[in-house]
Amino acid sequence: MLTREDVEKVAGLARLKLTEEEISEMADKLCQVISYVTVLDEVDVSNVEPMAHVADVANIFREDAVRESLPREAALDNAPKSDGKYFLVPQILENA
Amino acid sequence: MSISELTTAELQSGLQAGTFSAVELTQSYLDAISRREESVGAFLTVCGESALSQAAAVDARRQSGEQLGTLAGIPVALKDNICTAGTKTTCASRMLENFVPPYDAHIVTRLKAADAVLVGKTNLDEYAMGSSTENSALGKTRNPWDLQRTPGGSSGGSAASVAARLTPLSVGSDTGGSIRQPASFCGVVGMKPTYGRVSRYGLVAFASSLDQIGPFATDVTGAASLLEVLAGHDERDSTSVNRPVPEYSRSVEQPLEGLRVGVVQEHFAEGIDEEVASSIRAAIEVYRSLGAEIVDVALPHSKYGVAVYYLIASSEASSNLARYDGVHYGHRASEFENMVDMYAASRAEGFGDEVKRRIMLGVYALSEGYSDQYYLKALKVRRLIRNDFDAAFKNVDVIAGPTCPTPAFKIGELVDDPLQMYLADVYTISANLAGIPGISVPAGFSPAGLPIGLQLLAAPFEEEKLLRAARMFERETDFHTKVPQF
Numbered sequence: 001m002l003t004r005e006d007v008e009k010v011a012g013l014a015r016l017k018l019t020e021e022e023i024s025e026m027a028d029k030l031c032q033v034i035s036y037v038t039v040l041d042e043v044d045v046s047n048v049e050p051m052a053h054v055a056d057v058a059n060i061f062r063e064d065a066v067r068e069s070l071p072r073e074a075a076l077d078n079a080p081k082s083d084g085k086y087f088l089v090p091q092i093l094e095n096a
Numbered sequence: 097m098s099i100s101e102l103t104t105a106e107l108q109s110g111l112q113a114g115t116f117s118a119v120e121l122t123q124s125y126l127d128a129i130s131r132r133e134e135s136v137g138a139f140l141t142v143c144g145e146s147a148l149s150q151a152a153a154v155d156a157r158r159q160s161g162e163q164l165g166t167l168a169g170i171p172v173a174l175k176d177n178i179c180t181a182g183t184k185t186t187c188a189s190r191m192l193e194n195f196v197p198p199y200d201a202h203i204v205t206r207l208k209a210a211d212a213v214l215v216g217k218t219n220l221d222e223y224a225m226g227s228s229t230e231n232s233a234l235g236k237t238r239n240p241w242d243l244q245r246t247p248g249g250s251s252g253g254s255a256a257s258v259a260a261r262l263t264p265l266s267v268g269s270d271t272g273g274s275i276r277q278p279a280s281f282c283g284v285v286g287m288k289p290t291y292g293r294v295s296r297y298g299l300v301a302f303a304s305s306l307d308q309i310g311p312f313a314t315d316v317t318g319a320a321s322l323l324e325v326l327a328g329h330d331e332r333d334s335t336s337v338n339r340p341v342p343e344y345s346r347s348v349e350q351p352l353e354g355l356r357v358g359v360v361q362e363h364f365a366e367g368i369d370e371e372v373a374s375s376i377r378a379a380i381e382v383y384r385s386l387g388a389e390i391v392d393v394a395l396p397h398s399k400y401g402v403a404v405y406y407l408i409a410s411s412e413a414s415s416n417l418a419r420y421d422g423v424h425y426g427h428r429a430s431e432f433e434n435m436v437d438m439y440a441a442s443r444a445e446g447f448g449d450e451v452k453r454r455i456m457l458g459v460y461a462l463s464e465g466y467s468d469q470y471y472l473k474a475l476k477v478r479r480l481i482r483n484d485f486d487a488a489f490k491n492v493d494v495i496a497g498p499t500c501p502t503p504a505f506k507i508g509e510l511v512d513d514p515l516q517m518y519l520a521d522v523y524t525i526s527a528n529l530a531g532i533p534g535i536s537v538p539a540g541f542s543p544a545g546l547p548i549g550l551q552l553l554a555a556p557f558e559e560e561k562l563l564r565a566a567r568m569f570e571r572e573t574d575f576h577t578k579v580p581q582f
Contacts, residue, residue, distance in 0.1 A: 010463065017443070017444040
């Protein structure tokens with residue numbers, strides 16, 4: 001079953017900063033769900049192809065043609081931080 | 097009778113005959129909103145001014161003899177996970193509380209082309225994850241039939257807005273039952289079309305292989321008219337299918353000859369309320385009395401649907417929601433140590449508990465060492481669920497059963513028990529996994545006066561058959577004509 005360490009590891013992969021309280025609660029609630037889904041163990045799936053989607057379509061291509069796209073201003077409108085040209089993020093490289 | 101109690105078809109003929117104008121019609125719904133919305137809380141945004149100006153434009157064009165769209169002057173509300181250019185689209189999340197999309201969803205473009213009047217954006221469980229609308233970070237929606245109860249979810253606001261006659265039509269999205277379950281709880285018609293029937297362009301993604309947009313209405317004919325506008329190919333969603341859209345609103349009145357109705361005995365076993373079971377048995381008798389053949393069908397893998405669904409939907413959600421990083425749009429934390437910490441802090445502040453749980457479950461189910469055991473296994477059982485339906489629809493036209501095991505539950509009743517909440521979707525989930533269409537129609541009331549829904553399912557792209565079968569039942573009953581008093 002899911003330990004605290006497992007939850008912390010998954011939270012790291014999911015990029016979620018959880019509080020101590022959330023980690024305990026998450027371990028508890030996720031364990032319930034994970035123990036419920038073990039019901040699938042009783043199904044024989046040998047020789048069954050996985051079904052990732054039901055759409056009866058394969059790759060769909062379009063012409064690789066230049067066309068109008070979202071104007072820069074509209075794309076940046078919802079940015080938490082922008083200089084009007086780019087999305088601004090905190091410094092990534094140390095000692096840069 | 098006030099305007100706001102008329103059916104969509106009656107509203108359309110009233111507008112055409114000049115009995116009332118689109119402005120009068122829209123105003124009467126806006127009046128209903130100002131009287132009743134405070135109790136219901138169906139909306140996150142009401143666009144009163146722009147609705148009236150759209151209505152005025154429809155009236156002016158009608159005056160000048162122009163050809164108008166099929167929903168000309170009819171108010172429609174949209175679930176707030178459907179992008180509307182210039183109008184906030186929040187997904188009921190702190191993450192997108194101030195997000196104003198730069199473009200319209202495909203179905204919004206379609207509705208505008210049909211001259212519908214867009215009245216507002218409705219509440220939902222955050223990112224459509226939930227079955228009661230209680231996971232909304234931005235408001236509480238109450239069931240118009242009993243204000244102490246939930247409207248269901250995740251499209252709870254869209255269902256409640258139609259039930260309370262705040263709008264004649266609304267649009268929702270259904271990933272595991274999020275249209276049909278709230279339709280059942282609120283006593284209205286709600287339909288999930290076949291996967292691929294409606295473009296998902298501009299629908300904020302939750303689980304991309306399951307999400308589908310669909311209509312809510314006070315009656316089957318209204319749902320048919322709205323679906324006719326929503327459906328159709330769109331090159332911006334490559335899973336939307338390029339095949340003609342039937343004129344659902346025309347054919348809906350024609351009863352089906354030699355209808356074969358499938359019944360799954362397991363639907364009436366463990367976990368179902370007796371009051372629900374007896375209403376659904378009575379509904380099946382209505383079909384028998386109309387000359388339909390009632391046939392037992394088996395869906396032996398449907399009992400695994402909830403488990404399969406939570407693995408697949410959460411896995412897809414964990415990937416889809418990775419885009420919320422506090423960089424391009426959405427919430428950014430104000431305090432953080434570095435770039436990665438900014439992502440993690442922004443997401444921790446922006447997402448609510450249930451969204452976090454689903455992301456965590458999805459990341460876990462996809463993580464190294466577990467993905468074969470969980471995700472891949474779920475995909476295989478998904479195929480078995482689909483195979484069951486394919487076999488069943490060789491022998492029947494529709495499958496009839498309860499939409500939900502119980503009527504609407506109380507606000508707060510299941511909020512601390514995610515697993516029990518998930519089981520509210522036990523009858524609806526398989527249709528999403530199999531990609532088939534389903535509809536919920538009002539089929540009774542519990543002794544406490546709460547609506548009960550009949551779910552009908554059909555084979556892929558058999559929406560026309562589904563609507564006609566649903567209308568056959570509706571014509572014989574008056575449950576859909578009842579309006580909640582509060």
